[in-house]
Amino acid sequence: MERRRRVPRRAVGWQARYAIGLDPTGGWRACDILDISLHGAGLFVADATLEELDQRHLTVRVRRPEHSMALLTLVGAVRNLAVIPGSGLRVGLEFVGLSEADRAVLEALAHMEST
DSSP states (O other): OOOOOSSOOEEEEEEEEEEESSSOOSOOEEEEEEEEOSSEEEEEESSOOHHHHTTOEEEEEEEOGGGTTOEEEEEEEEEEEEEETTTEEEEEEEEOSOOHHHHHHHHHHHHHHHO
């Protein structure tokens, strides 16, 4: 059966940082946000294993250079993982606890990206 998203994701290609867990004390790693919606995001990570990320939460921070005042912190539960041979992992996140302020910033950034 085909899985359908509640809201389509928009391709964005943003550079970001992620940390494993809800309290990012283990250090930040580079990632790319491939696509995003108000409910979740698709990430590309090159430096993690399936075992590290499976069934985990990730904290993701993104700051768009052209909108440097907008630091967006997103927390999501890993819902899908796919190996990209010779490259890394594609990670599907479902956001949890997105604040109204982060939601508004996310909507504005995604809208600006599409124009």
